[in-house]
Amino acid sequence: MIRYQITPSNPHAHLFDVVMTIEQPAQSQQVWLPSWLPGSYMVRDFAKNIIGLKAVDGHGNPVAVTQLDKQTWQLLTDGQTVELHYQVYAWDLSVRTAFLDSRRGFFNGSSVFLAARGQENSEHRVTIIPPASAALSDWKLATTLKRASGNDWGFGDFYAADYDELIDHPVEMGCFTHTSFEACGVRHDIVLAGRHHTCLPRLCRDLKAICEYQIKLFGEPAPFDRYLFMTAVLDEGFGGLEHRASTALMCGRNDLPTSEQQGVDKGYRTYLSLCSHEYFHNWNVKRIKPARFVPYELEAESYTRQLWAYEGITSYYDDLLTLKSGRVDTQAYLQMLAELMTRVYRGSGRTKQSLTDSSFNAWTKFYKQDENAQNAIVSYYTKGALFALLLDLTLRHETLGKHSLDDLMRLLWQEHGQTGIGTGDLSHQQLVARLLGRECDDLFAWLDSTDDLPLPEILAKFGVKMSLRSSAGNTDTGGEGKALNIGFGAKYRAEAVGVKVITVAEGSPAMRAGLSAGDLLIAADGLKATAALDKFLQQYQPGQQIELVWLRRDELMLGMLPIEEAVADTVVLELEDESKANAWLK
Known part of the structure; x- marks a missing residue:
C-alpha cells in the first residue's frame, strides 16, 4: 500500500506539505511525478514545484535520495518502510x-x-488534513475520491485502487457553496468557490436537464455513482478539465444566473456549454x-492523430445539447454555431x-499558441466540431434520418468505452461506414x-442558409x-494612450502597414487611436492610404495603412425551413 498525507500548511506562502509512505520499497526504489495530466496535452513539468524532498526510514534515519532527471528520484533503502517529506508550491490559478x-x-x-515505480497498481490511501489556522477552521472539502473516514464535505481519509485513479479525482477546499x-x-x-449570487435552484434545474439528456443518449446507467461539478468563480475566467467522476471549472462571476427569471444570456450560455x-x-x-x-504514459508526450474525435466531437455536442435539453432555443443555438464557425473561418x-496534424502537434502548437497562431494552426476543437457537424448531417441525410452521430457515439461506447479497448486511427471511419452502408x-x-x-451545401439540406x-x-x-465596409485585420484593446495590438491577420492591411502583435498604436491619420478604430476607418474609401504612428517597445514607428474592403470572414446562419431543421435540431 502507498499512503499519503497532505496538509495546506502555509496558505500565505502557497505551500502544501506532503508525506508519502512506501511500505515495501525496492532497494533502489524510484519515485516520479507526471509531466502532464490527461485532458491537457502539454508537458507542464509539475516537479518544478516540489521543494525540499527528503526521505527517512521507519526509525527516522535519513535515506539517501538521488535525483535522476527533472521528475524522477531514486531512494537507497533496506527494503523497509520509507517516508518521503516534501512541499509543493501551489500558485497556479487554473484547473490543471x-x-x-x-x-x-x-x-x-x-x-x-x-x-x-513498480507499485502504481497498488492501493493508494490519502489523508487530507485541514489547515491548522483557527481563522480557517470553517474550511470544507470536496472530492469524488472514495472516502474511508469523515463526513461529506469534511477532511479525512480517502483511497483509490491505483495511482491512475488517485490522480483522477481533484480536490477543492475552502468556504465554498454547495448544492446537489x-x-x-x-x-x-x-461546488462554487468564490463570491457570487447564483440562483442555485436555477443552476440545478439547468444542469440536471443537460446531464439526464447525456446519460440517456449513451444509455443508463451512468458510468459513475456520483458526480461533482467544481467551479472557481472569478472576476473573469474560463476553463475546464474532465475527470472520471468530476470536473474542475473556472468561470466569470457574471456568467452565473442570479434569478429564476433571468434569461440565458451569452455568459450563462457559455457556462452551460462548458459544463x-x-x-x-x-x-x-x-x-x-x-x-x-x-494506459496513459504521463512521463513524456503521448502522440495521437485522434484528438479531433475527442475534443472536436465533444465541442460539437456541448452547444447542441444545451438546445436538445431545452436550455436554449433554436435561434440561440444557431448563433452559438455561427460563432464557433467564425472562429475557424477567421484564421488562415x-x-x-x-x-490530424493539429491533433498530433497539440503538444507544441495548440497548447503553446503565440500571437501568430491564427495564421499558422487550426484548432482540433473548433474545426473538429465542424467535421462532427458534417458527419452528423451526412449520416442523417444519407440514411433518411435513420442514423445520426448519436448512433456513432453509442457504438463507440459499446465497443470501446465499455470494453476498455482504445480506438485506432480508422475506428471512427469504420463505424460510420457501417452506419452509412458504404x-x-x-x-x-x-x-x-x-x-x-x-x-453550406449540407446545411442547406436541413433548412439552414450559411x-x-x-x-x-x-x-x-x-x-x-452590421458588417463594416473597411477592414483593418488586427485585434486590439484600448490602453490609456492608444490601442495595444493583440494579433495581426496574415496579409491584412494592418500587417502590410507594418504592425505586429505587441505594438502600441498611437495615432491614425494624425488623430489619437481609440477603441473606436474600426468605426473610424469607415470614413475612408478603398484605394486610399492613411499614416499610422505606433511604438514598438521604445521605438517610434510609422507606416501607411492601405484602405481596403473588409474580408468576408464572419459566419451567419439563417433558418429558412424550420421543418427541415427540426429533423436535425429537434
Whole structure:
C-alpha cells in the first residue's frame, strides 16, 4: 500500500506539505511525478514545484535520495518502510495544477502525489488534513475520491485502487457553496468557490436537464455513482478539465444566473456549454479513448492523430445539447454555431494545417499558441466540431434520418468505452461506414485536408442558409451583425494612450502597414487611436492610404495603412425551413 498525507500548511506562502509512505520499497526504489495530466496535452513539468524532498526510514534515519532527471528520484533503502517529506508550491490559478491561499485550496493529484515505480497498481490511501489556522477552521472539502473516514464535505481519509485513479479525482477546499440534484438516479453535487449570487435552484434545474439528456443518449446507467461539478468563480475566467467522476471549472462571476427569471444570456450560455462539454467527456475521452492512451504514459508526450474525435466531437455536442435539453432555443443555438464557425473561418491557419496534424502537434502548437497562431494552426476543437457537424448531417441525410452521430457515439461506447479497448486511427471511419452502408473514404479524407469543409451545401439540406459577411468590428464574434465596409485585420484593446495590438491577420492591411502583435498604436491619420478604430476607418474609401504612428517597445514607428474592403470572414446562419431543421435540431 502507498499512503499519503497532505496538509495546506502555509496558505500565505502557497505551500502544501506532503508525506508519502512506501511500505515495501525496492532497494533502489524510484519515485516520479507526471509531466502532464490527461485532458491537457502539454508537458507542464509539475516537479518544478516540489521543494525540499527528503526521505527517512521507519526509525527516522535519513535515506539517501538521488535525483535522476527533472521528475524522477531514486531512494537507497533496506527494503523497509520509507517516508518521503516534501512541499509543493501551489500558485497556479487554473484547473490543471494546484492552488492555495487563505481563501481556497485546490489540487490535481498529478501535481502533488509522487508515484512509486513498480507499485502504481497498488492501493493508494490519502489523508487530507485541514489547515491548522483557527481563522480557517470553517474550511470544507470536496472530492469524488472514495472516502474511508469523515463526513461529506469534511477532511479525512480517502483511497483509490491505483495511482491512475488517485490522480483522477481533484480536490477543492475552502468556504465554498454547495448544492446537489439527481439525474437519472445519480447524485450530482455542485461546488462554487468564490463570491457570487447564483440562483442555485436555477443552476440545478439547468444542469440536471443537460446531464439526464447525456446519460440517456449513451444509455443508463451512468458510468459513475456520483458526480461533482467544481467551479472557481472569478472576476473573469474560463476553463475546464474532465475527470472520471468530476470536473474542475473556472468561470466569470457574471456568467452565473442570479434569478429564476433571468434569461440565458451569452455568459450563462457559455457556462452551460462548458459544463456540457466536460460532462460529455465522461464517455468521450475518459472511457472511450485512443489506444495510445491505454494506459496513459504521463512521463513524456503521448502522440495521437485522434484528438479531433475527442475534443472536436465533444465541442460539437456541448452547444447542441444545451438546445436538445431545452436550455436554449433554436435561434440561440444557431448563433452559438455561427460563432464557433467564425472562429475557424477567421484564421488562415486552417489552410495550412489539417485536423490530424493539429491533433498530433497539440503538444507544441495548440497548447503553446503565440500571437501568430491564427495564421499558422487550426484548432482540433473548433474545426473538429465542424467535421462532427458534417458527419452528423451526412449520416442523417444519407440514411433518411435513420442514423445520426448519436448512433456513432453509442457504438463507440459499446465497443470501446465499455470494453476498455482504445480506438485506432480508422475506428471512427469504420463505424460510420457501417452506419452509412458504404465506404466513406471520401468523407474522412477531410481530416487530412486543409480545404474548407462543404458545410453550406449540407446545411442547406436541413433548412439552414450559411453565408459569410465582413466583421462588424473588434468585438464581433459572428452571427447576425452590421458588417463594416473597411477592414483593418488586427485585434486590439484600448490602453490609456492608444490601442495595444493583440494579433495581426496574415496579409491584412494592418500587417502590410507594418504592425505586429505587441505594438502600441498611437495615432491614425494624425488623430489619437481609440477603441473606436474600426468605426473610424469607415470614413475612408478603398484605394486610399492613411499614416499610422505606433511604438514598438521604445521605438517610434510609422507606416501607411492601405484602405481596403473588409474580408468576408464572419459566419451567419439563417433558418429558412424550420421543418427541415427540426429533423436535425429537434
